[in-house]
Amino acid sequence: MCVVRNRAICSALDVNELGALNAIGRERKLAPGESLFWEGEDSVLVANVIDGVLKLSTSTEDGREQIVGVVYPSDFIGRPFGGASGHGVTALTEAKVCVFSRRDFDKFASEHPALEHKLLDRTLGELDRTRRWMLWLGRKSAPEKIAAFLLEMVDRLGEVAGCEARSEESAVRQLALPFSRQQIADILGLTIETVSRQFTRLRNEGIVDLPSRREVTIVDYDRLQAEAG
Amino acid sequence: MCVVRNRAICSALDVNELGALNAIGRERKLAPGESLFWEGEDSVLVANVIDGVLKLSTSTEDGREQIVGVVYPSDFIGRPFGGASGHGVTALTEAKVCVFSRRDFDKFASEHPALEHKLLDRTLGELDRTRRWMLWLGRKSAPEKIAAFLLEMVDRLGEVAGCEARSEESAVRQLALPFSRQQIADILGLTIETVSRQFTRLRNEGIVDLPSRREVTIVDYDRLQAEAG
């Protein structure tokens, strides 16, 4: 029984339909670093993320990588109805996904317009988010990229320390990043050295604290926001 | 009678349905530089491109612009079923679009699953193209960006000069760019000066010819492809 059922595209279905969908899907666990599929392979699978964080990435022939998307629980992965999707999918954390053969999913979707509607809505949203990200890649400086990245992470993963309301902007926020420094670099189109230097600068200026390599505490939210431009 | 009818999402409809869709849409002409809607406004409209080329763009507060998408005839514009889409839409050439109020379109789409299916397929494709573009923005040098841009233009707009087959790679190709130098810069995340310098370099090296500011002739396709990395 799928825990993201009421948030994922499956929420468009009634109990009977859910049963039918479950019949064609199977759960799969992924270890960090394990790939669900690879760049260039024509995707025979689609999937729903149940738990964990995964990256979508492409690279140039000479090995430079760019992460083009990050997916979280309830997000949809893959390219139904079409050919190859041009990017690989790899787990960043322990992850659980619900996998369907594309052929089966295509058929099921065609018979359930409500599911397609939900998927369309999500895809349109994802397209918007991706386009907003392009502005950062193309037009922002390294300090701005880092600041914007941290703010995005607060939004997606942040927990408010203590009892302050979520909208209290000056509240201290703790983040457990699901990314290595290299992966942050690959998201922002920077090198690992530049990412590292920006992190230490933010720490030295008292804007963030870095309890460990995978943790960030936002100390001065306002100044961080100012840095993001 | 819409000339892109058999390529646009409308191709999912039969004659009666087309009539109903036409009843809620109206044609609109745009002059170059004219906007269909603006960044941040919650889009009350959606549209289909009938003729011309339009850009989707966002900018930072201090005026740096990034073009996040370019749409051609038969492409769909706008964000159905949701809120604001975060980018403006502006005509680059004379353009003709078929406009719908979002409310009307949402209702119509919900009643016509085949239309939604077509739209979903297109949106998934657009998402893929956008993600591929991100690799260029994040990881490529100026010479690589320019070369890749020209190759993409050949693909989208190119006409083969003379009688060579389209697959003949060494054929001379003529392009009439729908973009100014500044717009190319805004697409590639560069400055206008850098774009200009790369164009002259390519001309000096005999890889392209520049008959006028809006025209490019590909002289040495292979070397251009090599430049693209």
Place this chain on the structure above:
DNA sequence: CGGCAATTTGACTATCCTCAACAGGGGTGG
């Protein structure tokens, strides 16, 4: 022919990348 905007060119600069060395810290085996 003149005026204006777009583009090109030039000189200089800043940012970010590259290459290289060093540090930290988590896990393993002695």
Place this chain on the structure above:
DNA sequence: CCACCCCTGTTGAGGATAGTCAAATTGCCG
């Protein structure tokens, strides 16, 4: 339990790429 090792991340020095500012040129349109 501790020492060592390896991987990831940090720091430093130097250099290349693309950005900035400024001036000259082009070509389009009246």
